[in-house]
Amino acid sequence: MVSPLDLSYMKLVRFTFSLIDCWPHRDMKSKNPIPLTNNKFLFCVILFVFVAELIYIKNNVGVLSFLILGHTYITVLITFNSLFRLTLPWNKKYRQLIIDFVENIHVFHYKDESEYSKKMHNKIHKASLYFIVFLHVQMYFGIILFNITPLLNNIKAGLLEEKLSPNVTIDIELSIYYDLPFDSQENLKAYSMVFLLNFFVSFVNTFVMCINELFISLIAIHLWGHFKILENNLINFPLPKLTDQNISYDEEESIAVKNLLIKYMKQHQVATDFLSKTVNVFGPTMCLYYLFQQISECIVLCELCKLDAEALGKYGILTLVIFQQLIQISIVYEIMASMNEKIIKAVYNLPWEYMSVGNQKIVLFFLQNVQIPFNLRALDIVPIGAQTMVTIIRTSFSYFIMLRTIAYD
Structure with missing residues (x-):
């Protein structure tokens, strides 16, 4: 293997991004494995669906109950989010972020530096592979169940029967409702x-919503x-080779120490700079995503609270994915943020007392840099982490109880 893209899970990531034309093939001068996909065409289709859904809601507010319209509220929120995310590949910073990740940040490039680096690379490879396969299973099952459940209900109601009784009418169910120029029923x-x-x-919509979180x-x-x-x-x-005459690094060791300190400072700077770039590129997306989570969780809980086979089939995996993605991103970034304190402690515990004055100044400068907290705020407003996750979930359940009371009254 000569590139991170040779890894099995990175091949799957690249293929999945290519399905909706969100991988920077042109910038990376690589061949698109799915040449028929076009991001702008998908944007136009989703835009048409979004407008048609809004018209459907406008025409049915006050006509249909909240629980029936709630299904369309969920799909409108998902459609709007995916519509916004389909514009990300148009952003040069987004495309460059993917390229930098593959060519510079991926742990694959550091696996040969030491035994620990190799061990960490293998650990991350396994974790990433399990996580990506699990997410793909969720996506495919969610898409199938979301669309098959209404179809099965329609078949049970007599959709495929050639002749129905004169007094029998079928109330056709759809996975997505919108106004069209013709009657779908x-x-x-x-x-x-x-x-x-x-x-x-x-x-x-499912792939656009999930691959960004991925x-x-x-x-x-x-x-x-x-x-x-x-x-x-x-x-x-x-540590220095201590002797009775020497209680510090000698001249040759001091040069090696200086090089190591500069190397580790650069490694820290590269990682924190890339983290800042990631937060800046996905800042608007994360703010919109948190808003989507706050609203959609309330509605999907209302739809799921019937707990019958139909509700579980249509909304079970959807609810699981919505909550799982919020928890997943928050916990992953919370764990990463906790590394800040560990790095500070590790720099502070460097054997600076054995170093020359020049190297001690480098350690001091290093210590000042690592004490700057990670930038984990979307648009410098919304913190990304466990606290925001808990707030959203707690608020969603509060609103859910209120909406459920209104819907059934």
């Missing part, structure tokens, strides 16, 4: 067209690996 062909469109839209989490996991390697290097900093 008019005949089987019209319904089939809408079903296929809904399946395609569900596929695009990439953000993947970055956090690898940066955590960088800080763990740096911490280990600092803890195992070489």
